[in-house]
Amino acid sequence: MSRRRSRLTPLARILRRSDNVAEARLWLALRDRQQGGLKFRRQFPIGPYIADFACPERRLVVELDGGQHIGNPRDVVRDRYLNEHGWSVARFGAGDVLSDKGVVLDTILAICEGRISEPVESYEFRFYPTRLEMTEAPPHTAPLPLQEQEGRDVLFMRRAIDLARAQLGRTWPNPPVGCVLVRDGVVIAEAATGDGGRPHAEEAALAAAGAGARGATAYVTLEPCGERSNGTASCSQRLIEAGVAQVIYACADPSPFAAHKGVRRMQAAGLHPDAGLLADAAGFLIAGFVHWLKTGQPLVVARADHIDAPFTPSSDDLTTELKAWGARGYRLLGVAPDSELAQRLRAQGLLSE
Known part of the structure:
Protein backbone atom coordinates (compact mmCIF):
# COMPACT_ATOMS: atom_id res chain seq x y z
CA MET A 1 0.00 0.00 0.00
CA SER A 2 1.47 3.37 -1.00
CA ARG A 3 1.71 6.05 1.63
CA ARG A 4 -0.54 9.07 1.06
CA ARG A 5 1.54 12.01 -0.18
CA SER A 6 1.15 15.11 2.00
CA ARG A 7 0.54 18.43 0.25
CA LEU A 8 3.48 19.69 2.32
CA THR A 9 5.94 17.16 0.90
CA PRO A 10 7.42 19.57 -1.71
CA LEU A 11 8.00 22.20 1.00
CA ALA A 12 9.57 19.57 3.25
CA ARG A 13 12.03 18.69 0.49
CA ILE A 14 13.04 22.33 0.14
CA LEU A 15 13.55 22.64 3.90
CA ARG A 16 15.76 19.54 3.94
CA ARG A 17 18.07 21.27 1.46
CA SER A 18 18.14 24.58 3.35
CA ASP A 19 21.32 25.72 5.06
CA ASN A 20 20.66 25.20 8.79
CA VAL A 21 23.88 24.25 10.58
CA ALA A 22 22.24 23.08 13.84
CA GLU A 23 19.70 20.90 12.05
CA ALA A 24 22.39 19.45 9.78
CA ARG A 25 24.60 18.49 12.74
CA LEU A 26 21.74 16.89 14.65
CA TRP A 27 20.61 15.01 11.56
CA LEU A 28 24.08 13.55 11.12
CA ALA A 29 23.70 11.99 14.59
CA LEU A 30 20.08 10.86 14.20
CA ARG A 31 20.06 9.39 10.70
CA ASP A 32 20.63 5.73 9.88
CA ARG A 33 19.27 4.51 13.24
CA GLN A 34 22.29 5.70 15.21
CA GLN A 35 20.25 6.42 18.36
CA GLY A 36 18.95 3.23 19.94
CA GLY A 37 18.27 1.70 16.53
CA LEU A 38 15.34 4.09 16.02
CA LYS A 39 14.55 5.57 12.63
CA PHE A 40 14.18 9.35 12.53
CA ARG A 41 12.84 11.40 9.63
CA ARG A 42 13.85 14.97 8.82
CA GLN A 43 11.33 17.69 7.79
CA PHE A 44 8.47 15.28 8.31
CA PRO A 45 4.91 16.48 7.39
CA ILE A 46 2.26 15.96 10.11
CA GLY A 47 -1.15 17.42 9.30
CA PRO A 48 -0.71 21.15 8.53
CA TYR A 49 2.82 21.25 10.02
CA ILE A 50 6.34 20.10 9.16
CA ALA A 51 8.35 18.71 12.06
CA ASP A 52 12.11 19.35 12.14
CA PHE A 53 12.64 15.69 13.09
CA ALA A 54 10.25 12.85 13.87
CA CYS A 55 10.51 9.28 15.10
CA PRO A 56 7.25 7.62 13.96
CA GLU A 57 8.02 4.48 15.97
CA ARG A 58 8.02 6.47 19.23
CA ARG A 59 5.58 9.14 18.00
CA LEU A 60 8.16 11.78 18.95
CA VAL A 61 8.71 15.15 17.30
CA VAL A 62 11.99 16.99 17.91
CA GLU A 63 12.09 20.74 17.21
CA LEU A 64 15.12 23.03 17.18
CA ASP A 65 14.19 26.57 18.17
CA GLY A 66 15.93 29.85 17.57
CA GLY A 67 15.39 32.78 19.92
CA GLN A 68 12.28 33.86 18.00
CA HIS A 69 10.51 30.67 19.06
CA ILE A 70 10.80 31.13 22.81
CA GLY A 71 7.27 31.79 24.07
CA ASN A 72 5.87 31.94 20.52
CA PRO A 73 2.06 31.51 20.75
CA ARG A 74 2.00 29.80 17.35
CA ASP A 75 4.27 27.09 18.75
CA VAL A 76 1.78 26.57 21.59
CA VAL A 77 -0.98 25.91 19.05
CA ARG A 78 1.32 23.68 17.00
CA ASP A 79 2.40 21.63 20.03
CA ARG A 80 -1.20 21.20 21.16
CA TYR A 81 -2.18 19.95 17.70
CA LEU A 82 0.67 17.43 17.68
CA ASN A 83 -0.13 16.28 21.22
CA GLU A 84 -3.78 15.78 20.43
CA HIS A 85 -2.86 13.75 17.36
CA GLY A 86 -0.66 11.36 19.31
CA TRP A 87 2.79 12.96 19.07
CA SER A 88 5.04 14.00 21.95
CA VAL A 89 7.09 17.15 21.33
CA ALA A 90 10.63 17.87 22.53
CA ARG A 91 12.01 21.37 21.95
CA PHE A 92 15.70 22.27 22.16
CA GLY A 93 17.57 25.48 21.48
CA ALA A 94 19.49 25.39 18.22
CA GLY A 95 22.50 26.83 20.03
CA ASP A 96 22.58 23.85 22.40
CA VAL A 97 23.04 21.48 19.48
CA LEU A 98 26.07 23.49 18.37
CA SER A 99 27.58 23.80 21.86
CA ASP A 100 26.71 20.42 23.45
CA LYS A 101 25.15 18.02 20.97
CA GLY A 102 25.80 15.03 23.25
CA VAL A 103 23.44 16.28 25.96
CA VAL A 104 20.70 16.84 23.38
CA LEU A 105 21.13 13.32 22.00
CA ASP A 106 21.13 11.80 25.49
CA THR A 107 17.87 13.61 26.26
CA ILE A 108 16.23 12.44 23.03
CA LEU A 109 17.24 8.86 23.78
CA ALA A 110 15.95 9.13 27.37
CA ILE A 111 12.56 10.21 26.01
CA CYS A 112 12.49 7.35 23.51
CA GLU A 113 13.34 4.86 26.26
CA GLY A 114 10.67 6.24 28.60
CA ARG A 115 13.10 7.64 31.16
CA ILE A 116 11.60 11.11 30.60
CA SER A 117 7.83 10.93 30.49
CA GLU A 118 6.54 13.94 32.43
CA PRO A 119 6.20 17.48 31.02
CA VAL A 120 9.29 19.66 31.26
CA GLU A 121 9.21 23.46 30.91
CA SER A 122 12.52 25.31 30.98
CA TYR A 123 14.38 27.79 28.82
CA GLU A 124 16.88 25.16 27.61
CA PHE A 125 14.52 22.24 27.06
CA ARG A 126 10.77 21.75 26.86
CA PHE A 127 8.93 18.46 26.61
CA TYR A 128 5.22 18.01 26.04
CA PRO A 129 4.16 14.35 26.18
CA THR A 130 1.31 13.22 23.99
CA ARG A 131 -2.24 13.58 25.25
CA LEU A 132 -3.38 10.62 23.20
CA GLU A 133 -5.30 9.29 26.18
CA MET A 134 -7.75 12.15 25.67
CA THR A 135 -8.79 10.75 22.30
CA GLU A 136 -8.88 7.15 23.45
CA ALA A 137 -11.26 7.66 26.38
CA PRO A 138 -14.35 5.42 26.48
CA PRO A 139 -17.21 6.89 24.46
CA HIS A 140 -19.82 8.93 26.31
CA THR A 141 -23.23 7.32 26.67
CA ALA A 142 -24.64 10.17 24.56
CA PRO A 143 -21.66 11.24 22.44
CA LEU A 144 -21.61 14.48 20.52
CA PRO A 145 -22.05 14.12 16.76
CA LEU A 146 -18.38 14.85 16.16
CA GLN A 147 -18.68 14.47 12.40
CA GLU A 148 -21.33 17.19 12.26
CA ALA A 287 -21.50 36.68 36.50
CA GLY A 288 -19.47 39.13 38.60
CA PHE A 289 -19.48 41.73 35.83
CA VAL A 290 -23.26 41.40 35.34
CA HIS A 291 -23.87 41.71 39.10
CA TRP A 292 -21.76 44.87 39.23
CA LEU A 293 -23.66 46.40 36.31
CA LYS A 294 -26.95 45.78 38.11
CA THR A 295 -25.96 46.74 41.66
CA GLY A 296 -22.69 48.65 41.55
CA GLN A 297 -21.27 45.95 43.84
CA PRO A 298 -18.97 42.99 43.18
CA LEU A 299 -20.47 39.52 43.42
CA VAL A 300 -19.38 37.80 46.64
CA VAL A 301 -18.96 34.01 46.62
CA ALA A 302 -18.14 31.51 49.35
CA ARG A 303 -14.80 30.34 48.00
CA ALA A 304 -11.19 31.45 47.82
CA ASP A 305 -10.17 30.46 44.28
CA HIS A 306 -10.74 32.09 40.88
CA ILE A 307 -11.71 35.41 42.49
CA ASP A 308 -10.44 38.94 42.05
CA ALA A 309 -9.58 39.18 45.75
CA PRO A 310 -10.73 38.05 49.21
CA PHE A 311 -13.30 40.44 50.67
CA THR A 312 -11.84 42.11 53.77
CA PRO A 313 -14.14 44.97 54.82
CA SER A 314 -12.86 47.62 57.20
CA SER A 315 -16.30 48.61 58.54
CA ASP A 316 -19.60 46.97 59.47
CA ASP A 317 -21.50 48.66 56.63
CA LEU A 318 -21.09 45.84 54.15
CA THR A 319 -23.17 47.39 51.35
CA THR A 320 -21.13 50.60 51.39
CA GLU A 321 -17.93 48.57 51.55
CA LEU A 322 -18.94 46.50 48.51
CA LYS A 323 -19.78 49.59 46.49
CA ALA A 324 -16.35 50.99 47.31
CA TRP A 325 -14.69 47.75 46.21
CA GLY A 326 -16.73 47.85 43.00
CA ALA A 327 -15.58 51.41 42.32
CA ARG A 328 -11.98 50.20 42.56
CA GLY A 329 -12.62 47.67 39.78
CA TYR A 330 -13.30 44.44 41.67
CA ARG A 331 -16.06 42.26 40.22
CA LEU A 332 -15.79 38.93 42.06
CA LEU A 333 -14.82 38.66 45.73
CA GLY A 334 -14.52 35.63 47.96
CA VAL A 335 -14.99 34.78 51.63
CA ALA A 336 -14.39 31.63 53.65
CA PRO A 337 -17.64 29.60 53.54
CA ASP A 338 -17.98 29.08 57.30
CA SER A 339 -16.62 32.43 58.44
CA GLU A 340 -18.47 34.98 60.55
CA LEU A 341 -18.25 37.39 57.59
CA ALA A 342 -19.96 34.84 55.34
CA GLN A 343 -22.77 34.52 57.87
CA ARG A 344 -23.26 38.31 57.98
CA LEU A 345 -23.25 38.57 54.18
CA ARG A 346 -25.66 35.66 53.92
CA ALA A 347 -28.05 37.24 56.43
CA GLN A 348 -28.10 40.47 54.40
CA GLY A 349 -28.59 38.72 51.07
CA LEU A 350 -25.13 39.75 49.85
CA LEU A 351 -23.60 36.29 49.43
CA SER A 352 -23.99 34.15 46.33
CA GLU A 353 -24.09 30.45 47.16
Whole structure:
Protein backbone atom coordinates (compact mmCIF):
# COMPACT_ATOMS: atom_id res chain seq x y z
CA MET A 1 0.00 0.00 0.00
CA SER A 2 1.47 3.37 -1.00
CA ARG A 3 1.71 6.05 1.63
CA ARG A 4 -0.54 9.07 1.06
CA ARG A 5 1.54 12.01 -0.18
CA SER A 6 1.15 15.11 2.00
CA ARG A 7 0.54 18.43 0.25
CA LEU A 8 3.48 19.69 2.32
CA THR A 9 5.94 17.16 0.90
CA PRO A 10 7.42 19.57 -1.71
CA LEU A 11 8.00 22.20 1.00
CA ALA A 12 9.57 19.57 3.25
CA ARG A 13 12.03 18.69 0.49
CA ILE A 14 13.04 22.33 0.14
CA LEU A 15 13.55 22.64 3.90
CA ARG A 16 15.76 19.54 3.94
CA ARG A 17 18.07 21.27 1.46
CA SER A 18 18.14 24.58 3.35
CA ASP A 19 21.32 25.72 5.06
CA ASN A 20 20.66 25.20 8.79
CA VAL A 21 23.88 24.25 10.58
CA ALA A 22 22.24 23.08 13.84
CA GLU A 23 19.70 20.90 12.05
CA ALA A 24 22.39 19.45 9.78
CA ARG A 25 24.60 18.49 12.74
CA LEU A 26 21.74 16.89 14.65
CA TRP A 27 20.61 15.01 11.56
CA LEU A 28 24.08 13.55 11.12
CA ALA A 29 23.70 11.99 14.59
CA LEU A 30 20.08 10.86 14.20
CA ARG A 31 20.06 9.39 10.70
CA ASP A 32 20.63 5.73 9.88
CA ARG A 33 19.27 4.51 13.24
CA GLN A 34 22.29 5.70 15.21
CA GLN A 35 20.25 6.42 18.36
CA GLY A 36 18.95 3.23 19.94
CA GLY A 37 18.27 1.70 16.53
CA LEU A 38 15.34 4.09 16.02
CA LYS A 39 14.55 5.57 12.63
CA PHE A 40 14.18 9.35 12.53
CA ARG A 41 12.84 11.40 9.63
CA ARG A 42 13.85 14.97 8.82
CA GLN A 43 11.33 17.69 7.79
CA PHE A 44 8.47 15.28 8.31
CA PRO A 45 4.91 16.48 7.39
CA ILE A 46 2.26 15.96 10.11
CA GLY A 47 -1.15 17.42 9.30
CA PRO A 48 -0.71 21.15 8.53
CA TYR A 49 2.82 21.25 10.02
CA ILE A 50 6.34 20.10 9.16
CA ALA A 51 8.35 18.71 12.06
CA ASP A 52 12.11 19.35 12.14
CA PHE A 53 12.64 15.69 13.09
CA ALA A 54 10.25 12.85 13.87
CA CYS A 55 10.51 9.28 15.10
CA PRO A 56 7.25 7.62 13.96
CA GLU A 57 8.02 4.48 15.97
CA ARG A 58 8.02 6.47 19.23
CA ARG A 59 5.58 9.14 18.00
CA LEU A 60 8.16 11.78 18.95
CA VAL A 61 8.71 15.15 17.30
CA VAL A 62 11.99 16.99 17.91
CA GLU A 63 12.09 20.74 17.21
CA LEU A 64 15.12 23.03 17.18
CA ASP A 65 14.19 26.57 18.17
CA GLY A 66 15.93 29.85 17.57
CA GLY A 67 15.39 32.78 19.92
CA GLN A 68 12.28 33.86 18.00
CA HIS A 69 10.51 30.67 19.06
CA ILE A 70 10.80 31.13 22.81
CA GLY A 71 7.27 31.79 24.07
CA ASN A 72 5.87 31.94 20.52
CA PRO A 73 2.06 31.51 20.75
CA ARG A 74 2.00 29.80 17.35
CA ASP A 75 4.27 27.09 18.75
CA VAL A 76 1.78 26.57 21.59
CA VAL A 77 -0.98 25.91 19.05
CA ARG A 78 1.32 23.68 17.00
CA ASP A 79 2.40 21.63 20.03
CA ARG A 80 -1.20 21.20 21.16
CA TYR A 81 -2.18 19.95 17.70
CA LEU A 82 0.67 17.43 17.68
CA ASN A 83 -0.13 16.28 21.22
CA GLU A 84 -3.78 15.78 20.43
CA HIS A 85 -2.86 13.75 17.36
CA GLY A 86 -0.66 11.36 19.31
CA TRP A 87 2.79 12.96 19.07
CA SER A 88 5.04 14.00 21.95
CA VAL A 89 7.09 17.15 21.33
CA ALA A 90 10.63 17.87 22.53
CA ARG A 91 12.01 21.37 21.95
CA PHE A 92 15.70 22.27 22.16
CA GLY A 93 17.57 25.48 21.48
CA ALA A 94 19.49 25.39 18.22
CA GLY A 95 22.50 26.83 20.03
CA ASP A 96 22.58 23.85 22.40
CA VAL A 97 23.04 21.48 19.48
CA LEU A 98 26.07 23.49 18.37
CA SER A 99 27.58 23.80 21.86
CA ASP A 100 26.71 20.42 23.45
CA LYS A 101 25.15 18.02 20.97
CA GLY A 102 25.80 15.03 23.25
CA VAL A 103 23.44 16.28 25.96
CA VAL A 104 20.70 16.84 23.38
CA LEU A 105 21.13 13.32 22.00
CA ASP A 106 21.13 11.80 25.49
CA THR A 107 17.87 13.61 26.26
CA ILE A 108 16.23 12.44 23.03
CA LEU A 109 17.24 8.86 23.78
CA ALA A 110 15.95 9.13 27.37
CA ILE A 111 12.56 10.21 26.01
CA CYS A 112 12.49 7.35 23.51
CA GLU A 113 13.34 4.86 26.26
CA GLY A 114 10.67 6.24 28.60
CA ARG A 115 13.10 7.64 31.16
CA ILE A 116 11.60 11.11 30.60
CA SER A 117 7.83 10.93 30.49
CA GLU A 118 6.54 13.94 32.43
CA PRO A 119 6.20 17.48 31.02
CA VAL A 120 9.29 19.66 31.26
CA GLU A 121 9.21 23.46 30.91
CA SER A 122 12.52 25.31 30.98
CA TYR A 123 14.38 27.79 28.82
CA GLU A 124 16.88 25.16 27.61
CA PHE A 125 14.52 22.24 27.06
CA ARG A 126 10.77 21.75 26.86
CA PHE A 127 8.93 18.46 26.61
CA TYR A 128 5.22 18.01 26.04
CA PRO A 129 4.16 14.35 26.18
CA THR A 130 1.31 13.22 23.99
CA ARG A 131 -2.24 13.58 25.25
CA LEU A 132 -3.38 10.62 23.20
CA GLU A 133 -5.30 9.29 26.18
CA MET A 134 -7.75 12.15 25.67
CA THR A 135 -8.79 10.75 22.30
CA GLU A 136 -8.88 7.15 23.45
CA ALA A 137 -11.26 7.66 26.38
CA PRO A 138 -14.35 5.42 26.48
CA PRO A 139 -17.21 6.89 24.46
CA HIS A 140 -19.82 8.93 26.31
CA THR A 141 -23.23 7.32 26.67
CA ALA A 142 -24.64 10.17 24.56
CA PRO A 143 -21.66 11.24 22.44
CA LEU A 144 -21.61 14.48 20.52
CA PRO A 145 -22.05 14.12 16.76
CA LEU A 146 -18.38 14.85 16.16
CA GLN A 147 -18.68 14.47 12.40
CA GLU A 148 -21.33 17.19 12.26
CA GLN A 149 -20.65 20.90 12.39
CA GLU A 150 -22.74 21.37 15.53
CA GLY A 151 -20.57 18.90 17.43
CA ARG A 152 -17.35 20.59 16.33
CA ASP A 153 -18.74 24.00 17.23
CA VAL A 154 -19.53 22.78 20.76
CA LEU A 155 -16.04 21.36 21.24
CA PHE A 156 -14.32 24.54 20.11
CA MET A 157 -16.57 26.72 22.27
CA ARG A 158 -15.83 24.52 25.26
CA ARG A 159 -12.14 25.11 24.61
CA ALA A 160 -12.77 28.87 24.57
CA ILE A 161 -14.61 28.58 27.89
CA ASP A 162 -11.70 26.65 29.40
CA LEU A 163 -9.25 29.33 28.28
CA ALA A 164 -11.35 32.04 29.91
CA ARG A 165 -11.88 30.00 33.08
CA ALA A 166 -8.12 29.87 33.62
CA GLN A 167 -8.07 33.70 33.70
CA LEU A 168 -10.82 34.14 36.29
CA GLY A 169 -9.63 36.55 38.97
CA ARG A 170 -6.86 38.00 36.78
CA THR A 171 -8.69 40.25 34.31
CA TRP A 172 -10.73 42.64 36.46
CA PRO A 173 -12.27 45.12 35.86
CA ASN A 174 -13.03 43.23 32.63
CA PRO A 175 -14.52 39.73 32.57
CA PRO A 176 -12.33 36.91 31.22
CA VAL A 177 -13.02 35.97 27.61
CA GLY A 178 -11.73 33.05 25.55
CA CYS A 179 -11.26 33.03 21.78
CA VAL A 180 -10.39 30.08 19.52
CA LEU A 181 -9.67 30.52 15.80
CA VAL A 182 -10.31 27.45 13.65
CA ARG A 183 -9.72 26.86 9.95
CA ASP A 184 -10.41 23.58 8.15
CA GLY A 185 -11.16 21.91 11.46
CA VAL A 186 -7.76 22.80 12.96
CA VAL A 187 -7.13 25.31 15.77
CA ILE A 188 -4.74 27.89 14.35
CA ALA A 189 -4.65 30.25 17.33
CA GLU A 190 -6.29 30.77 20.70
CA ALA A 191 -6.08 33.24 23.57
CA ALA A 192 -7.82 34.57 26.65
CA THR A 193 -8.14 38.08 28.03
CA GLY A 194 -4.80 39.23 29.41
CA ASP A 195 -4.07 40.11 33.01
CA GLY A 196 -5.73 43.38 33.95
CA GLY A 197 -8.18 43.09 31.06
CA ARG A 198 -5.74 43.77 28.20
CA PRO A 199 -5.30 42.60 25.53
CA HIS A 200 -8.75 41.32 24.66
CA ALA A 201 -8.94 37.64 23.75
CA GLU A 202 -9.81 38.24 20.09
CA GLU A 203 -7.01 40.78 19.76
CA ALA A 204 -4.42 38.32 21.10
CA ALA A 205 -5.68 35.37 19.07
CA LEU A 206 -5.71 37.37 15.83
CA ALA A 207 -2.18 38.58 16.50
CA ALA A 208 -1.05 34.99 17.00
CA ALA A 209 -2.77 33.78 13.83
CA GLY A 210 -1.55 36.59 11.59
CA ALA A 211 -2.59 36.14 7.97
CA GLY A 212 -3.80 32.65 8.84
CA ALA A 213 -6.95 34.15 10.37
CA ARG A 214 -8.41 34.87 6.92
CA GLY A 215 -11.26 32.46 6.27
CA ALA A 216 -11.24 31.13 9.85
CA THR A 217 -14.11 30.73 12.31
CA ALA A 218 -13.81 32.60 15.62
CA TYR A 219 -15.35 30.99 18.71
CA VAL A 220 -15.66 33.60 21.46
CA THR A 221 -17.24 33.28 24.91
CA LEU A 222 -18.53 36.88 24.87
CA GLU A 223 -19.94 39.06 22.11
CA PRO A 224 -16.99 40.86 20.44
CA CYS A 225 -16.86 44.48 21.56
CA GLY A 226 -17.96 47.30 19.31
CA GLU A 227 -16.13 50.12 21.08
CA ARG A 228 -12.98 50.37 23.19
CA SER A 229 -12.78 52.81 26.08
CA ASN A 230 -9.12 53.50 25.19
CA GLY A 231 -10.03 54.47 21.62
CA THR A 232 -8.21 51.60 19.88
CA ALA A 233 -9.82 49.33 17.30
CA SER A 234 -12.63 47.20 18.69
CA CYS A 235 -12.55 43.42 18.50
CA SER A 236 -15.41 43.40 16.00
CA GLN A 237 -13.41 45.70 13.71
CA ARG A 238 -10.29 43.57 14.12
CA LEU A 239 -12.23 40.42 13.18
CA ILE A 240 -13.57 42.12 10.06
CA GLU A 241 -10.16 43.43 8.99
CA ALA A 242 -8.55 40.01 9.58
CA GLY A 243 -10.95 38.42 7.09
CA VAL A 244 -12.55 36.00 9.54
CA ALA A 245 -15.32 34.11 7.76
CA GLN A 246 -17.57 33.35 10.73
CA VAL A 247 -18.00 34.45 14.34
CA ILE A 248 -19.78 32.29 16.93
CA TYR A 249 -20.15 33.65 20.45
CA ALA A 250 -21.74 32.38 23.63
CA CYS A 251 -22.98 35.31 25.74
CA ALA A 252 -24.29 38.71 24.71
CA ASP A 253 -22.29 41.63 26.07
CA PRO A 254 -24.18 42.99 29.11
CA SER A 255 -22.32 46.31 29.01
CA PRO A 256 -24.46 49.28 27.89
CA PHE A 257 -21.26 50.88 26.57
CA ALA A 258 -20.48 48.15 24.03
CA ALA A 259 -23.52 45.85 23.69
CA HIS A 260 -24.58 45.04 20.12
CA LYS A 261 -22.41 47.71 18.50
CA GLY A 262 -19.95 45.06 17.40
CA VAL A 263 -22.70 42.81 16.09
CA ARG A 264 -24.16 45.63 14.01
CA ARG A 265 -20.71 46.51 12.66
CA MET A 266 -20.04 42.89 11.66
CA GLN A 267 -23.46 42.57 10.06
CA ALA A 268 -22.89 45.73 8.05
CA ALA A 269 -19.62 44.21 6.80
CA GLY A 270 -21.41 41.04 5.69
CA LEU A 271 -20.21 38.97 8.61
CA HIS A 272 -23.29 37.63 10.39
CA PRO A 273 -22.32 36.28 13.84
CA ASP A 274 -24.16 33.43 15.52
CA ALA A 275 -25.06 33.96 19.18
CA GLY A 276 -25.95 31.77 22.15
CA LEU A 277 -23.82 28.64 21.71
CA LEU A 278 -23.21 27.27 25.25
CA ALA A 279 -24.42 30.57 26.74
CA ASP A 280 -25.54 28.85 29.94
CA ALA A 281 -22.17 27.14 30.32
CA ALA A 282 -20.27 30.40 29.73
CA GLY A 283 -22.50 32.58 31.90
CA PHE A 284 -20.41 32.09 35.06
CA LEU A 285 -17.51 33.89 33.36
CA ILE A 286 -19.39 37.20 33.36
CA ALA A 287 -21.50 36.68 36.50
CA GLY A 288 -19.47 39.13 38.60
CA PHE A 289 -19.48 41.73 35.83
CA VAL A 290 -23.26 41.40 35.34
CA HIS A 291 -23.87 41.71 39.10
CA TRP A 292 -21.76 44.87 39.23
CA LEU A 293 -23.66 46.40 36.31
CA LYS A 294 -26.95 45.78 38.11
CA THR A 295 -25.96 46.74 41.66
CA GLY A 296 -22.69 48.65 41.55
CA GLN A 297 -21.27 45.95 43.84
CA PRO A 298 -18.97 42.99 43.18
CA LEU A 299 -20.47 39.52 43.42
CA VAL A 300 -19.38 37.80 46.64
CA VAL A 301 -18.96 34.01 46.62
CA ALA A 302 -18.14 31.51 49.35
CA ARG A 303 -14.80 30.34 48.00
CA ALA A 304 -11.19 31.45 47.82
CA ASP A 305 -10.17 30.46 44.28
CA HIS A 306 -10.74 32.09 40.88
CA ILE A 307 -11.71 35.41 42.49
CA ASP A 308 -10.44 38.94 42.05
CA ALA A 309 -9.58 39.18 45.75
CA PRO A 310 -10.73 38.05 49.21
CA PHE A 311 -13.30 40.44 50.67
CA THR A 312 -11.84 42.11 53.77
CA PRO A 313 -14.14 44.97 54.82
CA SER A 314 -12.86 47.62 57.20
CA SER A 315 -16.30 48.61 58.54
CA ASP A 316 -19.60 46.97 59.47
CA ASP A 317 -21.50 48.66 56.63
CA LEU A 318 -21.09 45.84 54.15
CA THR A 319 -23.17 47.39 51.35
CA THR A 320 -21.13 50.60 51.39
CA GLU A 321 -17.93 48.57 51.55
CA LEU A 322 -18.94 46.50 48.51
CA LYS A 323 -19.78 49.59 46.49
CA ALA A 324 -16.35 50.99 47.31
CA TRP A 325 -14.69 47.75 46.21
CA GLY A 326 -16.73 47.85 43.00
CA ALA A 327 -15.58 51.41 42.32
CA ARG A 328 -11.98 50.20 42.56
CA GLY A 329 -12.62 47.67 39.78
CA TYR A 330 -13.30 44.44 41.67
CA ARG A 331 -16.06 42.26 40.22
CA LEU A 332 -15.79 38.93 42.06
CA LEU A 333 -14.82 38.66 45.73
CA GLY A 334 -14.52 35.63 47.96
CA VAL A 335 -14.99 34.78 51.63
CA ALA A 336 -14.39 31.63 53.65
CA PRO A 337 -17.64 29.60 53.54
CA ASP A 338 -17.98 29.08 57.30
CA SER A 339 -16.62 32.43 58.44
CA GLU A 340 -18.47 34.98 60.55
CA LEU A 341 -18.25 37.39 57.59
CA ALA A 342 -19.96 34.84 55.34
CA GLN A 343 -22.77 34.52 57.87
CA ARG A 344 -23.26 38.31 57.98
CA LEU A 345 -23.25 38.57 54.18
CA ARG A 346 -25.66 35.66 53.92
CA ALA A 347 -28.05 37.24 56.43
CA GLN A 348 -28.10 40.47 54.40
CA GLY A 349 -28.59 38.72 51.07
CA LEU A 350 -25.13 39.75 49.85
CA LEU A 351 -23.60 36.29 49.43
CA SER A 352 -23.99 34.15 46.33
CA GLU A 353 -24.09 30.45 47.16
